[in-house]
Amino acid sequence: MSAALTEINSAIRMNKNIHPFITQTPQEKTDQNHLFIKEVERYLECYPDTKHIDIFLYDLNGHLRGKRIDISCLRNLAKGCYLPLSIYAMSLDGRVIEETGIGKFVGEPDYLCLPVLGSLCPNPIEPQINAQLLLTMKEEHLQECRYEPRNILKKLLHQLHALDYFPCVAAELEFYLQPLSQESQKSALSKQCFDLNPDEAIQALLDEIETISKRQGIQITGIVSESSSEQYEINIQHSDNILSLCDQIMMLKRNIKQIANKHGFRANFLAKPDLHKAGNGMHFHMSLLDSNKQNIFSCSAGDFTKPLLSVISGLIYFMPDSMAILAPNLNSYRRFKLGHHVPLEANWGWNNRNVAVRIPCADPENQRIEYRVAGADCNPYLALAMILMGSLHGLTHISAIPKSVNQPKLQTEHNFLPTEQIDALKRFKNNHWMKQYLNSDFVELWCTVKQAEYQHIFSQITDVEKSWDI
Numbered sequence: 001m002s003a004a005l006t007e008i009n010s011a012i013r014m015n016k017n018i019h020p021f022i023t024q025t026p027q028e029k030t031d032q033n034h035l036f037i038k039e040v041e042r043y044l045e046c047y048p049d050t051k052h053i054d055i056f057l058y059d060l061n062g063h064l065r066g067k068r069i070d071i072s073c074l075r076n077l078a079k080g081c082y083l084p085l086s087i088y089a090m091s092l093d094g095r096v097i098e099e100t101g102i103g104k105f106v107g108e109p110d111y112l113c114l115p116v117l118g119s120l121c122p123n124p125i126e127p128q129i130n131a132q133l134l135l136t137m138k139e140e141h142l143q144e145c146r147y148e149p150r151n152i153l154k155k156l157l158h159q160l161h162a163l164d165y166f167p168c169v170a171a172e173l174e175f176y177l178q179p180l181s182q183e184s185q186k187s188a189l190s191k192q193c194f195d196l197n198p199d200e201a202i203q204a205l206l207d208e209i210e211t212i213s214k215r216q217g218i219q220i221t222g223i224v225s226e227s228s229s230e231q232y233e234i235n236i237q238h239s240d241n242i243l244s245l246c247d248q249i250m251m252l253k254r255n256i257k258q259i260a261n262k263h264g265f266r267a268n269f270l271a272k273p274d275l276h277k278a279g280n281g282m283h284f285h286m287s288l289l290d291s292n293k294q295n296i297f298s299c300s301a302g303d304f305t306k307p308l309l310s311v312i313s314g315l316i317y318f319m320p321d322s323m324a325i326l327a328p329n330l331n332s333y334r335r336f337k338l339g340h341h342v343p344l345e346a347n348w349g350w351n352n353r354n355v356a357v358r359i360p361c362a363d364p365e366n367q368r369i370e371y372r373v374a375g376a377d378c379n380p381y382l383a384l385a386m387i388l389m390g391s392l393h394g395l396t397h398i399s400a401i402p403k404s405v406n407q408p409k410l411q412t413e414h415n416f417l418p419t420e421q422i423d424a425l426k427r428f429k430n431n432h433w434m435k436q437y438l439n440s441d442f443v444e445l446w447c448t449v450k451q452a453e454y455q456h457i458f459s460q461i462t463d464v465e466k467s468w469d470i
Contacts, residue, residue, distance in 0.1 A: 314394020
């Protein structure tokens with residue numbers, strides 16, 4: 001075991017607040033209650049007409065699961081509320097997968113859910129009277145829920161922080177805006193890549209997304225008309241508060257969906273909505289800071305630092321076995337085809353959009369990597385957990401640096417990504433490091449839910465099959 005991992009394990013034994021399922025003390029709970037009440041008071045000073053609050057958890061697929069409560073109940077949330085653990089056993093179509101063992105056969109037990117401090121903010125629709133609040137689930141003795149994606153990411157963050165590594169990440173989110181009505185479809189104008197002249201309806205929609213996102217504390221740094229007509233990309237400001245960044249990605253997706261629907265459009269985040277058009281990705285730009293907030297990736301073009309190359313090594317090492325998370329459903333794998341700058345193997349290179357890990361053009365202070373594998377359909381908490389896991393492993397275990405795409409390779413040196421969901425799930429489940437870095441209960445739950453989703457789709461006969469003359 002490396003000295004770095006020994007230090008992490010020692011910190012866990014000494015309860016240095018990096019165990020994934022920490023028990024909250026009574027004093028910590030009292031402090032959180034007080035801080036939440038203060039947050040509510042500040043919020044209602046800004047939005048005194050608030051009537052309703054949507055309270056929710058994000059499930060494995062990043063779907064909101066919760067309920068709407070009256071404003072009179074908001075302060076009581078300081079003590080928490082209860083939601084079923086089976087939220088984390090739900091498939092894409094909202095079915096509880098009973099094979100997980102946490103569904104109706106054990107009575108769908110409720111667990112205490114507490115507010116995530118700092119997450120109370122306006123709703124995208126009627127923000128003056130509607131608010132939203134993210135919750136986090138607790139298990140027995142107020143331990144953090146082992147199945148909650150946010151907690152999976154938190155665990156890896158604590159491990160990196162214990163070694164004085166502090167990730168700083170920005171996100172790029174791609175999606176399609178598709179007209180809901182046939183009349184709108186006929187009048188929709190074809191757009192080109194980097195087009196700065198959207199029609200009036202699209203511009204009004206994008207402006208409203210930006211306005212409500214600003215109210216929620218989300219700093220949008222760019223909106224781009226992407227390579228396919230009707231496709232757009234929104235960029236979120238980089239941050240070293242990784243949990244908050246993922247919270248913002250999830251809020252932004254809700255904003256885009258609800259405001260698009262309000263304007264007569266559907267926001268489509270499928271990885272591959274159309275076989276003939278570009279897929280939707282979720283790209284992450286990451287630099288790594290030291291305890292003095294200095295970028296340890298900082299270097300001149302082509303003269304890459306050892307920490308940068310070590311992180312790339314870890315990302316490449318884990319990438320094929322991470323695909324079950326990065327491409328979480330059957331449609332996700334349709335995106336991994338030749339063309340449209342989608343990586344087909346675990347590789348890296350400088351200033352090249354065809355690779356999985358790209359080092360973009362940047363001045364030395366802003367040197368970073370761009371991780372281009374995840375689809376827009378992935379859960380950002382889990383996608384970033386894969387990135388941090390690879391980074392941690394590369395910094396603590398790996399010394400060999402894989403060849404870049406600019407260097408000649410033997411056929412055996414190519415490291416192709418799995419192109420089928422079942423293959424990806426097998427690789428994910430059989431990788432012992434996944435169980436160590438994430439936790440074995442989560443790995444088992446994920447594979448059980450995803451195998452059930454796949455089987456549900458695979459067991460249906462397609463129209464193509466029905467048309468065969470056999």
